[in-house]
Amino acid sequence: xxxxxxxxxxxxxxxxxxxxxxxxxxxxxxxxxxxxxxxxxxxxxxxxxxxxxxxxxxxxxxxxxxxxxxxxxxxxxxxxxxxxxxxxxxxxxxxxxxxxxxxxxxxxxxxxxxxxxxxxxxxxxxxxxxxxxxxxxxxxxxxxxxxxxxxxxxxxxxxxxxxxxxxxxxxxxxxxxxxxxxxxxxxxxxxxxxxxxxxxxxxxxxxxxxxxxxxxxxxxxxxxxxxxxxxxxxxxxxxxxxxxxxxxxxxxxxxxxxxxxxxxxxxxxxxxxxxxxxxxxxxxxxxxxxxxxxxxxxxxxxxxxxxxxxxxxxxx
Amino acid sequence: xxxxxxxxxxxxxxxxxxxxxxxxxxxxxxxxxxxxxxxxxxxxxxxxxxxxxxxxxxxxxxxxxxxxxxxxxxxxxxxxxxxxxxxxxxxxxxxxxxxxxxxxxxxxxxxxxxxxxxxxxxxxxxxxxxxxxxxxxxxxxxxxxxxxxxxxxxxxxxxxxxxxxxxxxxxxxxxxxxxxxxxxxxxxxxxxxxxxxxxxxxxxxxxxxxxxxxxxxxxxxxxxxxxxxxxxxxxxxxxxxxxxxxxxxxxxxxxxxxxxxxxx
Numbered sequence: 393x394x395x396x397x398x399x400x401x402x403x404x405x406x407x408x409x410x411x412x413x414x415x416x417x418x419x420x421x422x423x424x425x426x427x428x429x430x431x432x433x434x435x436x437x438x439x440x441x442x443x444x445x446x447x448x449x450x451x452x453x454x455x456x457x458x459x460x461x462x463x464x465x466x467x468x469x470x471x472x473x474x475x476x477x478x479x480x481x482x483x484x485x486x487x488x489x490x491x492x493x494x495x496x497x498x499x500x501x502x503x504x505x506x507x508x509x510x511x512x513x514x515x516x517x518x519x520x521x522x523x524x525x526x527x528x529x530x531x532x533x534x535x536x537x538x539x540x541x542x543x544x545x546x547x548x549x550x551x552x553x554x555x556x557x558x559x560x561x562x563x564x565x566x567x568x569x570x571x572x573x574x575x576x577x578x579x580x581x582x583x584x585x586x587x588x589x590x591x592x593x594x595x596x597x598x599x600x601x602x603x604x605x606x607x608x609x610x611x612x613x614x615x616x617x618x619x620x621x622x623x624x625x626x627x628x629x630x631x632x633x634x635x636x637x638x639x640x641x642x643x644x645x646x647x648x649x650x651x652x653x654x655x656x657x658x659x660x661x662x663x664x665x666x667x668x669x670x671x672x673x674x675x676x677x678x679x680x681x682x683x684x685x686x687x688x689x690x691x692x693x694x695x696x697x698x699x700x701x702x703x704x705x706x707x708x
Numbered sequence: 709x710x711x712x713x714x715x716x717x718x719x720x721x722x723x724x725x726x727x728x729x730x731x732x733x734x735x736x737x738x739x740x741x742x743x744x745x746x747x748x749x750x751x752x753x754x755x756x757x758x759x760x761x762x763x764x765x766x767x768x769x770x771x772x773x774x775x776x777x778x779x780x781x782x783x784x785x786x787x788x789x790x791x792x793x794x795x796x797x798x799x800x801x802x803x804x805x806x807x808x809x810x811x812x813x814x815x816x817x818x819x820x821x822x823x824x825x826x827x828x829x830x831x832x833x834x835x836x837x838x839x840x841x842x843x844x845x846x847x848x849x850x851x852x853x854x855x856x857x858x859x860x861x862x863x864x865x866x867x868x869x870x871x872x873x874x875x876x877x878x879x880x881x882x883x884x885x886x887x888x889x890x891x892x893x894x895x896x897x898x899x900x901x902x903x904x905x906x907x908x909x910x911x912x913x914x915x916x917x918x919x920x921x922x923x924x925x926x927x928x929x930x931x932x933x934x935x936x937x938x939x940x941x942x943x944x945x946x947x948x949x950x951x952x953x954x955x956x957x958x959x960x961x962x963x964x965x966x967x968x969x970x971x972x
Contacts, residue, residue, distance in 0.1 A: 398899065401865065580962040622960045629968060630960060 412516025713742030718755015
């Protein structure tokens with residue numbers, strides 16, 4: 393019997409999503425194989441990298457992350473521009489000021505900030521709330537309206553607030569981040585609920601709420617891998633691109649936060665912290681991640697180099 | 709689980725009359741209906757009333773008529789090679805040939821035909837001596853089909869071995885042998901050949917036919933059954949397949965899994 397090279401044949405594909413309008417719009421998804429296996433299918437789009445911008449000064453961020461944005465941290469428009477200069481494909485604007493524990497900013501204030509940022513940069517925007525479900529629904533409703541037609545990605549929609557957010561996205565032409573806590577069944581069910589409201593499946597991205605290296609990365613990894621295999625085998629309700637909020641997780645790790653003098657045995661923070669964000673991202677890229685929200689521009693540079701290499705065809 | 713809808717067969721009265729009167733209505737009704745009921749293929753059989761010399765033309769008409777009504781591939785079902793080839797010629801997309809036995813002269817006709825038309829093929833684990841009694845003999849015949857497919861470059865994912873279930877009222881002892889055959893077929897090659905079964909055969913002439921069909925289908929799925937030619941016009945059968953898919957880890961759970969299965 394002749395030797396046949398065994399290649400996995402998948403029957404389906406990940407949905408393709410377009411983010412942003414104009415020349416800097418990006419596409420994500422569309423894969424017909426597991427990540428970067430160019431010899432088994434099509435990998436039409438490179439994963440995209442976003443830098444996170446807050447609408448208020450993040451006083452608790454480690455100095456190392458604040459440093460590259462010195463002077464712009466209190467000004468989301470300037471911060472967003474700076475992020476684009478650093479090479480971000482996308483700007484992820486987080487409305488932390490809306491949090492009741494911070495400024496409890498009104499949805500209208502957030503909408504005005506969103507508009508100003510959208511006018512200042514030409515890359516696509518990801519709009520993220522403060523994480524309080526009820527408040528996020530109110531904020532995103534107004535922000536979505538203010539950014540009508542910009543094809544943003546808004547979130548995070550959960551089981552509790554998906555209705556308002558999905559409706560706001562549909563009316564204003566945006567896509568939605570669907571968050572569920574590290575559970576593939578819940579992720580699938582939320583996608584079903586959102587598509588039942590007539591939001592097209594290719595306007596949803598899955599946020600599995602991943603953890604950083606050393607903090608449960610393997611749970612996120614296996615769920616993403618399983619979702620991707622489900623998608624490739626024809627499960628349309630899992631065939632969405634996956635977003636990974638890496639920056640917020642990586643910079644929570646003590647291995648990233650701890651300065652040189654505190655843990656000299658761990659090596660220089662400048663190197664170690666960046667590696668923490670880079671390794672977390674590249675691991676999730678292998679599991680099928682498409683959109684990465686980062687905090688440090690140096691990490692972005694390294695991950696970009698990695699993705700450029702991984703996108704070179706290895707077809708045979 | 710790939711369900712092959714059995715209903716477009718000249719053995720059924722409405723289809724037979726459709727064929728005799730050149731009336732596409734019953735064929736198109738069942739093509740659509742079975743499509744809605746999750747069929748992945750439409751089995752197409754002219755039935756015994758059509759004369760052999762007329763079978764190719766009738767098969768061609770049936771395939772075209774069915775594919776006009778539903779976006780599904782067909783499982784071209786006949787004992788007449790000319791009818792099979794006529795069906796394959798008329799077919800759009802990737803068809804399935806139903807079927808060859810393990811007799812060399814038949815494999816020499818149908819397997820090259822599958823290669824030529826890039827079609828899948830069902831291989832029956834039997835030969836001119838009949839249906840074997842034991843699992844071991846069924847598997848030996850299956851292996852001959854595997855080797856012949858390999859020789860002609862038909863990939864294993866295009867070969868569907870049918871271990872041949874006999875009606876429970878006349879061949880009760882075959883049930884366990886069929887289940888064992890399904891398990892062993894999966895070890896014959898890597899990647900392994902696929903499996904299928906004429907499900908309604910298991911309950912021919914029995915009472916509570918649907919119950920027997922459904923039960924045997926689920927038992928067989930647990931042993932490695934990949935597809936079945938069956939009556940998809942059975943809501944309970946679809947629900948049970950959906951549940952079995954979950955339990956076999958072939959589908960990822962969600963609360964609306966029954967609905968999701970049907971909205972494929």
